[in-house]
Amino acid sequence: MAERREAILDAALACFVDQGFHGTAVPQVAKRAGVGVGTLYHHFASKDVLVNALFRKWKEAIARAVFTAFPPTAPIREQFRVVWGAMKDFALAHPDAFAFLELHHHASYLDAESQAMDNRLKDFTATMLTQAQADGIVKAGPPTLLMELVFGAFVGMIRAHWEGRAPLGPDEQDLAEQACWDIIAERI
Amino acid sequence: MAERREAILDAALACFVDQGFHGTAVPQVAKRAGVGVGTLYHHFASKDVLVNALFRKWKEAIARAVFTAFPPTAPIREQFRVVWGAMKDFALAHPDAFAFLELHHHASYLDAESQAMDNRLKDFTATMLTQAQADGIVKAGPPTLLMELVFGAFVGMIRAHWEGRAPLGPDEQDLAEQACWDIIAERI
Amino acid sequence: MAERREAILDAALACFVDQGFHGTAVPQVAKRAGVGVGTLYHHFASKDVLVNALFRKWKEAIARAVFTAFPPTAPIREQFRVVWGAMKDFALAHPDAFAFLELHHHASYLDAESQAMDNRLKDFTATMLTQAQADGIVKAGPPTLLMELVFGAFVGMIRAHWEGRAPLGPDEQDLAEQACWDIIAERI
C-alpha cells in the first residue's frame, strides 16, 4: 500500500533528522513507521534506496512549490519575493524536511540522480539572475556566487529559527526578505 | 606524545569531513593517523570524546583568528571587513576544518561545553551589530537574525567553493564581502 | 522460538561452568548453541541478562524440586531426609547446573532479583529449623548458622564428587545424609 510507503518515508525523515543517516538503524525506522522490517524492505530495496527516495521526494516537493508559485512575467524584484516566500512557506510548513535537505551533509550516500536534482533549483535561480544583471538591477559578478550567498543566508535564517536562536514572525520575515534581496541588488 | 594526539585529530578531521561522524569507523581513523587503535583510545576515551575535542580545537582556532584580527577602535564597516576577511582566510587555509565545523550537523554527539563554544563567536558578532544599529548604520531588527543571515551567506559561499560550484578569486571575494555587508547595511 | 532460547541457556551453562562468566566469550556460547551471535542477542539483551536468566532458571528449578517433595506434616527428621534427598537428586541429575549455582562466585554480575532468589531456599530451611529447635530436636543457636553449616557440608560433598575426589554410591549417600543431620541434631 502506498500508505505504508509514506509512513516509512515519514519515519525515516524523523530519524534521519535527529540522528543522521549512519546514526539511524533500519529497524528503528520500521518501528517508528509501525511496520515490520520485512515490510520496509518490500518497499525499499536497501537503506541507501530509502534515503535517496526520501531526498528526491522532498527536493521535488520544494521545487514544485517554487515553480508553481513563480510568476514568469512579473518584474525581477517581484519574482524574487515570490520565490523567497515560497521557500520560506515550505521551510516553515515542513521544518523536518527542510532540515533534512539542507542541514545535513549527504554526499557520501546520494546517488547520481539525487545529486543532479539537488542543483536543479539553484540552476534555475542562477539563470534568473543572469537576466536581471543585464538589466542592471542585480550586481555584476558570477551569478552562481550571488545565488549561493542568497541561498546560504536563507538556510542560515531557517537553521537559526529551527535551533531556536532566532524568531521569525511576519516582521522578521519581511526584514529577512529585504536583506536577502540586498545581497544581490545593485545599489542605486 | 602530543605529536600523536595531533596526528589522530588530523586523521579524524579528514575522515569525519568525508564520511561524517557515524559513517567513520574508529580503526579507520587510527589507521589514517598511523597508530594502533589502542593508542587512539589512550589519547581519547571514546569516539565521542574525540569528536568533541576536534570540534573545540577548531572552534577555538577560528575564534582566535577572528579575535586576534579584530580592530576594537575601527569604524564598524572596517570591523566587518576585517572579521569577514579573517573568517575567509581561515576557511581557505583550513577548508576541511571549516567544512567539518559548519557543513555538518553535530547536534547528536556534541556535549554541552562544545555547544556553548559553538555560539561564542556568534554572540560576539551580534553584540557588535547592536552598537552599530544605534548609530543608524545597520538595519533595525533582531541582531541575531541579521547575524545569522550574514553567517549563512558566508557559509553558503564557502560551501559552493568547497563543492566546486563557485570560483573565489580576489574579485569574487570583494564582491561577496560587499554583498554580505549589504545584508545588514541600512540603505542610505 | 523457545527451543533456541533453551539451546542458548544450555550452552551458556556449559561454558560458564568450565571457564567462568568473565572467561567465556559470547560468540563461544552462540557457537556451542549452534546459533549466530545476533540470535543470542535477540533472546538476551546482554551477557549480563543471559547469566541472570540462567541463574534464575536453575535456582527456580532446584527450589521447585525441593518444595514439591517437601512433606509438610512429616516429623522434622523425615523432612530433613526428604529435602536433603531432593537436593542430592537434583545435584546428581544436573551436575553442571548445581556447579554453576553453588561452586562459582556470582556477586559481581547478579542483579537484585537474582540475589533475592538466591536466599529464598535458605530462608525456608532456616524457618524449618526454628520450629525444630523449640521441640528440642535441633541444637540451640542461630538457625541461619546451622543451616549454612549443613548447606556448606552438602556443597562440599557435591564438589568433591564433581571433582572426582569422593565416591557417592548409595552407602556414601546414607552416611553423608546422617552426617549432615548430626550437624544440627541435639545430642540425646
Add this chain to the structure above:
Amino acid sequence: MAERREAILDAALACFVDQGFHGTAVPQVAKRAGVGVGTLYHHFASKDVLVNALFRKWKEAIARAVFTAFPPTAPIREQFRVVWGAMKDFALAHPDAFAFLELHHHASYLDAESQAMDNRLKDFTATMLTQAQADGIVKAGPPTLLMELVFGAFVGMIRAHWEGRAPLGPDEQDLAEQACWDIIAERI
C-alpha cells in the same frame, strides 16, 4: 624490592576477590598497588604467573598456620579442635585471602603445582581421620568424604559470615566447632 612484590600481591588479592580473575585487568592491579604496569611485569611474567603466585602464597600461609598449631600427641578430639580453630583464626584474620582461596573457582588457570598444593591440607586431614576411625571415635566410611563434609561446612560458615548472613561471635564459634565435629563423630 620485595616490598613492591607484596604490594602487587595485595592489590591482586583485593581485585580478584571483588571481580574474579578474568574480570580484573592487569593495569588495574598495578594502579591499586601504586606501581607502573611495567613494574608489575618485572615481578610477575604474566597474569597467570601472578594469580598462581598469589594462590600459593596463601595456601602456604594457611597450611603453615595449621601445621604449626597441630598437637601431634594430643587426642583426636583436641587435634580437631586445634585444626578447626587455626583455620577459623586464619579465615577471620585474612578474610580476603580465604575468600579468594575457597570461594572462587580457579580450575581454568591454576597450574599443576598450585593444584597439588590445593589438596595437601585435605590429604593430611583425611589421614588424621583414618587413624581415628580405627579407634572407633570417628564414623566409618570414606575418610575423604567425611573430610569434605567438614571442610564444606566450615567454608559455608565462613562464606555466610563474609556475606553478612551469619554472626560469628565466640558462642557461635563454639557451636559451629561442635557441629563440625558431630559430622564425623561416631555416636556413642
Add this chain to the structure above:
DNA sequence: AATGAATGAGGCTTCATTCAT
C-alpha cells in the same frame, strides 16, 4: 629497576539484510 605509552588481537554488541512462515 621502574615506567607508561603503544599495540592489536579479541571481547561485547549492533545492524543491514534475508527468508521461512
Add this chain to the structure above:
DNA sequence: GATGAATGAAGCCTCATTCAT
C-alpha cells in the same frame, strides 16, 4: 504482501603484554 527471528560482518572498546626511556 507482511512479518520478525535469524544471521554474521563490522563497529566500539578493552586489555595482556612489550619496549624505549
